[in-house]
Amino acid sequence: MKRLIRIAICDDEPDSILRNKEILQACTGRMKCIADMITYTNGEMLLSDILEDNFFYDLILLDIEMPNISGMDIVQSIKPRLPNVRVIFITSHIKYAIDSFELSIFRYVPKDDLVKRLTYAVSDALKLIMLENHKNYLVVTANRMEKVSFQDILYIQRDGKNSAITTFHGVIKVRKSLQNVLEELDAEEFIFIERGCIVNLIQVTQIKNSMIYLKNQIELPISRSHLQGVKVALNSYWGKRI
Incomplete structure (x- = not known):
């Protein structure tokens, strides 16, 4: 029996959430994954669900530049609770790439090449998650x-x-x-x-x-x-x- 893969999408722009969700749905459909996707329009809601309500995620698509709390700060806060979560950073600014590698981020995706790069990143993450889940x-x-x-x-x-x-x-x-x-x-x-x-x-x-x-x-x-x-x-x- 396949285990449900839990995925979170966090971005302060609703249009970006919609685009990311469409790419995710295409990937999970093509790979025949059973996935549950939850969307967040701010980082505080995501942090609250994970740290206070013990939500579990296998994969998180996360915008770096958001009001009040950045994607970098979110990852630093949730890693002790979800050490195996795969995080894909999505941003317009390449300057964050080096910092994201220091946080052991799974992949870094620039917004100016979103469809192609995010499709590859999500597909690779799902393959790895499915491979590890059954062992x-x-x-x-x-x-x-x-x-x-x-x-x-x-x-x-x-x-x-x-x-x-x-x-x-x-x-x-x-x-x-x-x-x-x-x-x-x-x-x-x-x-x-x-x-x-x-x-x-x-x-x-x-x-x-x-x-x-x-x-x-x-x-x-x-x-x-x-x-x-x-x-x-x-x-x-x-x-x-x-």
């Missing part, structure tokens, strides 16, 4: 059985005879070796960065100075023997999906 790791212990979504896993570390799976919601320990867990995951998203640690490439934002940076401002060291292989794997993973 889960089954955790079975003596007193629990739980499905953990791949997109919720940050990294996995050796903890004595256990493997500690760190997720956005806490740590789950299983009495298995890291190699056994990796084999059970059976997915290219997960790779060793050193002998005692596996990371989820879904969560990686950058590699710098032998450190790998994940969402939630997590930094982990990469061993010298693994560094080149990690770079190659990440480049291949990003190249296939973005």
Whole structure:
């Protein structure tokens, strides 16, 4: 059964909301996605729904230049609550592009090439969301059985005879070796960065100075023997999906 993809569109110009929604509907229809779209004419309403009413979104189309609160400020506020949300920034000014990359924005779309660029951006985001949505790791212990979504896993570390799976919601320990867990995951998203640690490439934002940076401002060291292989794997993973 397909999971509903929740999408928000936030722009202070009603005509822009309508254009963005039409492009979204064309993309979701072509890709046969089941999507729920909610529109906002100001950033405060979007923030309130997410931070106060716990609304969840997979994808947000967001204008950067809006009264009272900018798209940049909105993303900084919601990322801790929705670490895996894909955000597509839409703006008339290219000067914001560098700042948007620093916020790990999925894509940056200029308004002067909206139809073509937004269509590509939305299609790529939907492909990635659908790919990740159906992947889960089954955790079975003596007193629990739980499905953990791949997109919720940050990294996995050796903890004595256990493997500690760190997720956005806490740590789950299983009495298995890291190699056994990796084999059970059976997915290219997960790779060793050193002998005692596996990371989820879904969560990686950058590699710098032998450190790998994940969402939630997590930094982990990469061993010298693994560094080149990690770079190659990440480049291949990003190249296939973005």
